[in-house]
Structures are given as structure tokens and as C-alpha cells.
Amino acid sequence: MTAFLHHFAYEFKTGLRNPSLLMINYLFPLGFFVMMGFVMTAINPLFQASMVPAMVIFAIVAATVLGMPGPLVEAREAGIFRSYKINGVPALSILAIPGLTTGFHALITAAIITLTAPLFFGAHAPVNVGALVGITLLTAFTCAALGMLISVISANSRATILWSQLIFLPSMLIGGLMMPLDVLPEAVRPFSALLPTSHAMQLFTGWAYNEPVIFNLPVSALVLALSGILALALSIYLFNWDTRNQIRRGHPLMALLALAPYVASMFLK
Amino acid sequence: MEDKVLLVKDFRKVYGDFVAVSGISFEVPRGEIFGLLGPNGAGKTSTLECLEGLRQPDGGTLDILGVNPAREPHKLRNLIGVQLQSSGLPPTMTAREAMRFFCAYHGVAPRDDLLERLGLQGKQDAQFQSLSTGQQRRLALALAVAHKPPVIFLDEPTAGLDVGSRAELHTLMQELRDEGLTILLATHDMAEAEKMTDRVAILLKGKIVATGSPTELTATGTGFTKVSVRTERAVLMDNHTAFPAVSQWVVREEYVIYWSTDPGPTVAAILAHLSAQDDRLIDLRVERPSLEERFLELTTG
Numbered sequence: 278m279t280a281f282l283h284h285f286a287y288e289f290k291t292g293l294r295n296p297s298l299l300m301i302n303y304l305f306p307l308g309f310f311v312m313m314g315f316v317m318t319a320i321n322p323l324f325q326a327s328m329v330p331a332m333v334i335f336a337i338v339a340a341t342v343l344g345m346p347g348p349l350v351e352a353r354e355a356g357i358f359r360s361y362k363i364n365g366v367p368a369l370s371i372l373a374i375p376g377l378t379t380g381f382h383a384l385i386t387a388a389i390i391t392l393t394a395p396l397f398f399g400a401h402a403p404v405n406v407g408a409l410v411g412i413t414l415l416t417a418f419t420c421a422a423l424g425m426l427i428s429v430i431s432a433n434s435r436a437t438i439l440w441s442q443l444i445f446l447p448s449m450l451i452g453g454l455m456m457p458l459d460v461l462p463e464a465v466r467p468f469s470a471l472l473p474t475s476h477a478m479q480l481f482t483g484w485a486y487n488e489p490v491i492f493n494l495p496v497s498a499l500v501l502a503l504s505g506i507l508a509l510a511l512s513i514y515l516f517n518w519d520t521r522n523q524i525r526r527g528h529p530l531m532a533l534l535a536l537a538p539y540v541a542s543m544f545l546k
Numbered sequence: 547m548e549d550k551v552l553l554v555k556d557f558r559k560v561y562g563d564f565v566a567v568s569g570i571s572f573e574v575p576r577g578e579i580f581g582l583l584g585p586n587g588a589g590k591t592s593t594l595e596c597l598e599g600l601r602q603p604d605g606g607t608l609d610i611l612g613v614n615p616a617r618e619p620h621k622l623r624n625l626i627g628v629q630l631q632s633s634g635l636p637p638t639m640t641a642r643e644a645m646r647f648f649c650a651y652h653g654v655a656p657r658d659d660l661l662e663r664l665g666l667q668g669k670q671d672a673q674f675q676s677l678s679t680g681q682q683r684r685l686a687l688a689l690a691v692a693h694k695p696p697v698i699f700l701d702e703p704t705a706g707l708d709v710g711s712r713a714e715l716h717t718l719m720q721e722l723r724d725e726g727l728t729i730l731l732a733t734h735d736m737a738e739a740e741k742m743t744d745r746v747a748i749l750l751k752g753k754i755v756a757t758g759s760p761t762e763l764t765a766t767g768t769g770f771t772k773v774s775v776r777t778e779r780a781v782l783m784d785n786h787t788a789f790p791a792v793s794q795w796v797v798r799e800e801y802v803i804y805w806s807t808d809p810g811p812t813v814a815a816i817l818a819h820l821s822a823q824d825d826r827l828i829d830l831r832v833e834r835p836s837l838e839e840r841f842l843e844l845t846t847g
Contacts (some may be wrong), residue, residue, distance in 0.1 A: 279650045280647075280650035280651045283643075283647050283650045284647060287639060287643050287647060291636070294638045295638055352636060355634070357635065357636055359600055359630065360634025361634075362619075363599070363623065363626070363628045363630075364623060364651050364652065364689075365620070365624075365652065519600065
């Protein structure tokens with residue numbers, strides 16, 4: 278337990294000390310939030326209805342999918358995991374503790390957004406705060422697990438950026454953050470179900486705001502939970518201590534299994 | 547294993563078709579500093595990594611105090627301390643945090659005293675990336691010994707250090723040896739190996755080509771001792787007298803250098819010759835071949 282606490286404390290402080298992580302955990306999502314608050318609400322007043330969940334999901338995806346994998350891959354490349362292995366640090370701690378602390382940072386940002394958006398930008402406040410908290414935690418868990426999986430399967434830092442952007446960019450475009458899913462073209466809408474942000478956004482809309490949705494909400498909740506569990510399990514299974522030692526369990530393509538719940542959801546209405 | 551702390555027997559390691567280590571064997575008793583020498587690609591790192599449990603061996607026996615590193619990694623971690631060549635710490639971790647972090651995983655109290663002993667007082671709250679190379683190496687060594695392991699692996703521990711830091715680390719290694727710790731030292735630095743180790747093994751292309759104490763190894767080489775002489779009137783420069791046991795001689799600046807298979811009679815004859823020629827001795831040096839010369843002899847044929 279002492280080891281866990283020391284490890285957690287160090288990783289949490291790293292999220293503030295490391296300039297890149299400070300940027301991706303706080304400055305980038307909060308800066309984007311302020312910009313959207315001034316610009317988007319002026320262009321499209323309807324955005325006020327979805328601003329809180331959209332910016333909360335944005336903060337979570339930025340911290341976990343964009344920010345977390347890079348330092349983990351760099352640590353593996355620098356031989357830090359070798360040192361951890363020799364000193365008895367378990368693989369689960371190496372992955373899960375940064376996941377937890379990153380999720381913690383994202384939750385702080387989410388809380389700032391949730392509390393200030395209605396005050397400063399006229400954003401709609403949730404009608405069911407309990408649901409908001411629960412969905413935020415579920416989204417943070419799923420995205421953190423996907424971030425861990427990206428860090429495990431990335432051969433190097435450049436590959437990490439590619440995998441992260443493969444989730445981040447489509448999430449921005451068709452993941453329900455910038456525009457509601459029901460206004461997407463018919464041909465594109467099914468593909469939005471492949472993204473965790475779409476399911477998270479639908480859950481917020483339906484359960485935290487009691488607004489109409491186009492996804493089956495229990496299915497979306499199940500998809501996020503299953504995807505998170507699968508991504509976590511695959512991260513631990515595919516974990517590699519050492520860039521120089523290529524012997525590993527399984528093939529990195531096994532990571533695609535974490536997307537299976539999203540694919541299945543395309544056919545479950 | 548009696549008092550043997552570390553046993554390597556018929557150890558093999560292959561990567562695809564490449565044989566990195568081909569059936570090497572050696573033993574290290576308690577309280578010894580054992581050097582593993584060899585050029586790049588000789589198999590030193592593969593041997594160390596298998597002993598540290600970072601890689602799986604492909605044959606033979608590895609044993610550290612009765613523990614098989616490949617099969618019992620959970621038992622191994624409290625038996626060994628490792629100072630990796632790349633120090634293996636996150637750049638933003640402070641020295642104090644690193645001490646608490648690693649000691650917590652070993653289940654022991656943090657050893658802040660070691661940070662002070664290794665000259666890191668005042669640097670406890672400095673991030674790893676802000677420490678000098680010497681300070682990083684000393685921190686890595688402090689972390690390697692903090693849980694009081696009986697065996698320590700040091701991989702190029704003084705690479706990139708200034709003279710003062712190097713001497714400090716050598717003193718610490720000697721103190722650790724005197725406390726009964728066993729040290730396996732991998733190094734390219736022959737002077738370091740000659741000064742610090744009790745015994746060495748020289749690896750070449752995955753095989754041990756020589757093993758023994760530095761003194762034994764240098765004695766089993768060509769067998770020549772270098773006798774360098776400088777005199778006031780330099781009468782030896784033009785001397786063509788064959789001194790006993792001398793195989794060849796050269797003039798280098800103000801010195802005449804003789805290679806002798808038996809330096810006693812050679813020196814006696816030189817002194818007698820100088821006396822007879824009424825010349826006066828300014829400097830006389832009798833030197834055994836260094837470990838570096840022996841190493842080059844073995845590795846370059």
C-alpha cells in the first residue's frame with residue numbers, strides 16, 4: 278500500500294511538473310473551453326445545451342488519449358521500465374497508476390468546466406448530477422484504458438501520436454462534441470458509433486439532461502464499460518517491459534479487440 | 547554452492563541465428579568484485595540482463611544465492627541491486643522521491659543517509675534531469691544498494707564521470723566490498739578493472755577467453771616486463787651490448803626501453819654497465835604489462 282501511495286503521489290505530481298502534461302491536462306482543455314465559450318456560443322446558441330458534456334468529454338479525451346500514452350512510451354524507450362522491473366514494480370502499477378492519476382487530473386478539469394460553464398457562458402446545467410458524475414467516471418475509465426492500450430502497442434513515440442489522433446480527430450468531427458449526432462449525414466451516423474465520445478455524449482444527453490437521444494443508452498453504457506475492461510485487460514496482456522526485448526505475449530493487432538463493443542453497437546439499436 | 551554467491555554454468559543466449567553467448571561458465575564468491583570485460587558485442591550485456599532477470603537464457607544454469615533469475619523473479623529482486631548504464635529514472639523524479647519510491651517497492655525504510663554519503667546532500671529535492679552525470683550515477687548507485695542486497699550489478703558505473711566523481715565511486719565500491727557485498731562489474735575501462743576487481747573474465751564473441759585476477763592475467767601474456775632507463779650521459783642509446791633476458795629494445799625520447807623475460811638479471815646488468823661507463827642513473831622504471839595491453843593482445847589476436 279505504501280508503494281502504491283508513493284507511486285500515485287509521484288505520478289500525480291508529474292501531471293503538474295511535466296510541462297507537456299500540464300498543457301494537455303489543464304491548459305489545452307481549459308483554453309479550448311474558454312474559446313468555445315466565447316466563440317461557439319455566439320455562433321450557435323444551441324451549443325449551450327451540450328457545452329458542459331462536450332467540454333468534459335474533450336478534457337477527458339485530451340488528457341487520457343492524447344496526453345497519457347506519450348510519457349509511458351518514452352519511459353519504456355528510456356529503459357525506465359527495466360529499472361522498475363528489477364526493483365519489483367508490477368506491470369499493473371506501471372499502467373494503472375498513470376491511468377488513475379491522469380483520470381484524476383481530467384476530473385479536476387471536468388469539475389472546473391461543469392461549475393463555471395453555466396456561470397460564464399450560459400451553458401445548461403445538468404438536471405441529474407448523479408448521472409453526470411457516473412458517466413464522467415465511466416468515460417474517464419474507458420478513455421484511460423484506451424490510452425494505456427495505445428501506450429502498450431505503440432512501437433515508438435511517433436506511432437503513439439498516430440494512434441492517439443486516430444481516436445481524437447474523428448471524435449472531434451463525428452463524435453458528437455461539436456455537433457449533435459442527429460444532425461450528422463445519414464451515411465456518416467453509423468460510424469459515429471465506433472467512437473467512445475459518441476456513446477458518452479449520448480449518455481450525458483439522455484441521463485444527465487433528460488434530452489432525447491438516438492442511441493440505446495443501456496447499450497452505450499455497456500459498450501463503454503466493456504471497451505474499458507477489454508482495453509485494460511489487453512494492455513496488461515500485451516505489456517512489454519523493454520523496447521530492446523521484443524519477446525512479448527500476443528500480437529499488437531489484438532488491441533483491435535477493444536473496439537469490438539463499438540462495432541457490435543453499430544448493429545444494436 | 548558453499549560460499550559462491552553467483553554461479554554461471556554453460557550459459558547460452560541466442561537472438562535468432564546470432565549466438566550472443568556460447569556456453570560460458572564462472573563463479574563469484576561472497577565479497578568479491580568480479581569484472582566482466584569485453585569489446586562491444588562480446589556478450590557482457592546479455593549475460594548481465596539474464597542474471598538480472600530482464601531476459602530469458604537459452605541454455606545453461608544461472609544461480610544467484612540459490613535463486614534462478616528466470617524462474618523466480620519475485621525472490622530475485624531483494625537479492626540484487628542494479629545500477630543500469632542508462633540510469634533508468636523518470637526525468638522529473640527527485641532524488642528523495644526516487645529513494646522513497648524504490649524502497650517502498652522493496653519493503654524497506656528509505657535510506658536518506660545514503661544520499662548524503664554519496665555527496666547528494668542539498669540535491670534531495672532536485673529532479674533527476676537537473677542532476678549532473680556524476681550525481682545521476684551516484685543516485686543510481688544509492689538506489690541500487692538502498693535495500694541492502696547481497697549482490698550488486700554495475701554496468702559501466704563511471705562512464706562519463708570526472709576524475710573526482712570516479713575516485714569517489716571507486717572508494718564506495720571498495721567500502722561495499724569490505725562490507726561483504728558481491729559486485730559484478732561490467733566495464734570497458736581497463737584501468738578501473740585492474741584497480742577495482744579481484745578477478746575478471748574477458749569475453750570475446752560470446753566466449754570467455756581468459757579469466758583470473760588482473761595480476762594473473764597480465765602474467766600469462768607475452769611474459770615480457772618493460773624496463774625503461776634514463777641516464778645522465780645517455781650511454782645506453784649507443785650501447786649494442788646484449789643484456790640478459792632482453793628480447794628487444796627501443797629508444798623513446800630520453801629513455802631506452804627494454805622488453806625482458808627476466809627483469810632481475812636485466813636490471814643488474816644495466817646498472818653494472820652504467821657503473822663501468824661512469825654514467826649516472828636518472829630514472830629507472832620496471833613495469834608489468836597492463837591489463838589493457840593483455841586485453842588488446844587477447845581481443846585483437
